[in-house]
Amino acid sequence: MALERSAVRRTVLSLAVAAAAGGLALPSVAGPSRGGGTSYDVQWVRAATQAAWRQFGDPAFPNPPVPTPTNRLSGWAPQPAGTAQTINLDFGPYVVEAGTDLSRVDFTPAAATGYTTEVHTFVLNADGTKVAGNEVHTHHVHLLEANPNNPDYLDWLTGTGEEMTGGSIAERAKADPKYAAGRRYGIPVTRGKMLGVLSMLHNMTSETRTVYIRFQLRFVFGSHDDIQQAKHLDFHALTPQIFGGTFNVPRTGGRYAWPLQLGGRVRDAGQNHGTMTSNPTPSKLQPGVGVVWTAPYSGTIVVSAGHLHAGGTDAVLSNLGSPSHPCAQRGLAGFPGTTLLDSRVIGHHGVWPSNDYQMGLSQPDWRAYVHKGDRLAINGAYLPRSYAFPDAMVFAGIYVDRSAPPPPGAGCAPFLANHRSATWRKTIATTINHAWSMYPDQPTCAKCDHKEKRPAPGPATDVVHIVDMQYLPGNAGLSGRPAGPPVVTRGDTLTFVNDDYADSLMRHTVSTCTAPCNGMGMMTNYPMYDGNFDSGVLGYMWEDAYVSTTTLPKWSLDTSRLHPGYYTFFCRIHPFMRGAFYVVPKDGRRHSLT
Numbered sequence: 057m058a059l060e061r062s063a064v065r066r067t068v069l070s071l072a073v074a075a076a077a078g079g080l081a082l083p084s085v086a087g088p089s090r091g092g093g094t095s096y097d098v099q100w101v102r103a104a105t106q107a108a109w110r111q112f113g114d115p116a117f118p119n120p121p122v123p124t125p126t127n128r129l130s131g132w133a134p135q136p137a138g139t140a141q142t143i144n145l146d147f148g149p150y151v152v153e154a155g156t157d158l159s160r161v162d163f164t165p166a167a168a169t170g171y172t173t174e175v176h177t178f179v180l181n182a183d184g185t186k187v188a189g190n191e192v193h194t195h196h197v198h199l200l201e202a203n204p205n206n207p208d209y210l211d212w213l214t215g216t217g218e219e220m221t222g223g224s225i226a227e228r229a230k231a232d233p234k235y236a237a238g239r240r241y242g243i244p245v246t247r248g249k250m251l252g253v254l255s256m257l258h259n260m261t262s263e264t265r266t267v268y269i270r271f272q273l274r275f276v277f278g279s280h281d282d283i284q285q286a287k288h289l290d291f292h293a294l295t296p297q298i299f300g301g302t303f304n305v306p307r308t309g310g311r312y313a314w315p316l317q318l319g320g321r322v323r324d325a326g327q328n329h330g331t332m333t334s335n336p337t338p339s340k341l342q343p344g345v346g347v348v349w350t351a352p353y354s355g356t357i358v359v360s361a362g363h364l365h366a367g368g369t370d371a372v373l374s375n376l377g378s379p380s381h382p383c384a385q386r387g388l389a390g391f392p393g394t395t396l397l398d399s400r401v402i403g404h405h406g407v408w409p410s411n412d413y414q415m416g417l418s419q420p421d422w423r424a425y426v427h428k429g430d431r432l433a434i435n436g437a438y439l440p441r442s443y444a445f446p447d448a449m450v451f452a453g454i455y456v457d458r459s460a461p462p463p464p465g466a467g468c469a470p471f472l473a474n475h476r477s478a479t480w481r482k483t484i485a486t487t488i489n490h491a492w493s494m495y496p497d498q499p500t501c502a503k504c505d506h507k508e509k510r511p512a513p514g515p516a517t518d519v520v521h522i523v524d525m526q527y528l529p530g531n532a533g534l535s536g537r538p539a540g541p542p543v544v545t546r547g548d549t550l551t552f553v554n555d556d557y558a559d560s561l562m563r564h565t566v567s568t569c570t571a572p573c574n575g576m577g578m579m580t581n582y583p584m585y586d587g588n589f590d591s592g593v594l595g596y597m598w599e600d601a602y603v604s605t606t607t608l609p610k611w612s613l614d615t616s617r618l619h620p621g622y623y624t625f626f627c628r629i630h631p632f633m634r635g636a637f638y639v640v641p642k643d644g645r646r647h648s649l650t
């Protein structure tokens with residue numbers, strides 16, 4: 057029952073996006089000193105904030121609160137044309153209460169004109185140290201560019217999720233056959249435009265945390281012409297584009313690709329199907345095909361990456377061509393059209409599934425032509441053999457050089473500019489996007505469960521309260537009466553009431569993990585939801601309302617389809633929270649419980 061309702065939380069705005077996009081680059085920069093903050097136009101910010109939600113969220117949803125300007129970005133001044141600098145754009149502080157999520161939109165003016173050639177994102181403590189992803193991470197963080205005179209329209213520049221996909225456009229330029237002739241690539245930023253940061257932070261710990269989000273950019277100052285004159289370099293501006301969606305992955309037993317396999321034996325609830333696109337043209341969810349975006353322009357895709365959550369294996373980007381000039385069915389079997397890229401999930405230390413992973417980035421000399429009218433499709437493949445993955449995502453991020461249209465006769469096939477004879481599989485393969493050492497190592501476990509005697513049953517009850525991050529009765533480690541695992545008669549309902557929500561707006565889930573599920577701590581690969589039942593997020597939060605219908609801090613489990621036995625569960629928001637209950641047959645026999 058729960059699968060359909062779970063949606064939520066990670067999804068979110070989905071928008072989120074993610075991803076990756078190659079993360080690359082981004083924009084620019086910003087921030088001059090704001091003096092007393094007086095240049096911050098509240099009306100403008102309000103309009104742009106609402107525009108961000110309209111475009112990247114659900115227009116039907118009430119307006120989110122307008123953020124206070126909290127940016128502590130240090131100013132950066134224009135430099136001589138062609139100067140390259142590393143710039144840290146820090147946003148915050150963000151105070152994220154224990155076990156909650158925080159969504160914010162912040163704006164800052166771009167302080168210089170130039171090109172971003174590399175981007176990485178970080179979550180930092182106030183002292184500048186990096187925060188491990190299993191404690192606090194960004195569900196998504198996006199850098200957007202807005203026109204100060206038109207807050208109703210925002211361009212997506214780059215974004216990532218908890219995997220912190222980033223990368224170097226400069227490396228893509230270096231691998232270009234025209235590099236020696238001065239060709240360079242970057243994401244253009246214009247002084248005076250506004251940069252927006254849209255983020256959602258997850259605090260998975262039981263402490264309030266204060267963090268900052270950092271966009272670390274490699275930035276080359278100057279306009280195209282000024283750089284050309286000063287350094288004889290020919291910068292090509294890349295147009296960023298993102299599209300994809302959010303969904304639930306049920307435990308199907310085999311590989312599940314969304315939305316390719318949607319509509320077959322898998323039924324999924326509508327509220328889980330958020331899609332999101334950066335402008336100018338919306339993407340469409342086409343069950344059996346993909347999330348499809350129609351290119352409004354021609355050009356060459358210079359770099360691309362996908363975004364998936366833990367449990368994913370491949371984000372597959374395809375070109376279907378236009379209806380009048382369809383692309384051939386070539387590439388990965390089962391996927392539509394011509395496969396352009398197979399962005400793989402790369403688990404840290406080879407661990408899968410895990411929340412400590414990277415998304416594969418296209419190889420430095422990988423390129424793909426796109427013709428105006430081409431339909432690009434993204435699909436996310438997950439491997440739900442032993443697990444299900446609620447609130448999953450797939451997104452594609454692409455960066456297009458619109459000044460390099462396809463040559464006459466160009467087909468759909470991607471190519472490696474320096475290895476034109478490379479096989480298809482080699483061409484669509486991806487590489488790691490950053491050094492593992494750039495981020496804190498997150499803990500994993502090998503043998504996560506340990507042997508234990510099952511806890512003595514607690515009271516017969518039909519209600520479990522969640523109080524101070526404990527499931528009572530039945531919290532892990534408790535045995536016997538009055539607090540041991542509750543005993544429920546098969547067919548009765550067991551209701552979970554999240555009292556923490558009324559107290560502190562803290563939300564929780566009740567999600568099954570296979571017994572004994574008694575390993576400790578917050579591992580990035582444990583526990584995993586086994587697909588049996590899931591409450592969804594217990595408690596309303598406007599961040600999640602886009603995709604969730606399960607917003608009450610209360611949920612009832614119908615035990616009629618559960619066999620008598622011992623059931624363990626955890627909280628997907630706070631994986632260190634564990635609980636259990638027993639189901640006994642209707643005849644009431646209680647022997648053999650343990």
Ligand SMILES: [Cu+2]
Binds near residue numbers: 563565627
């Ligand atoms: Cu929780």
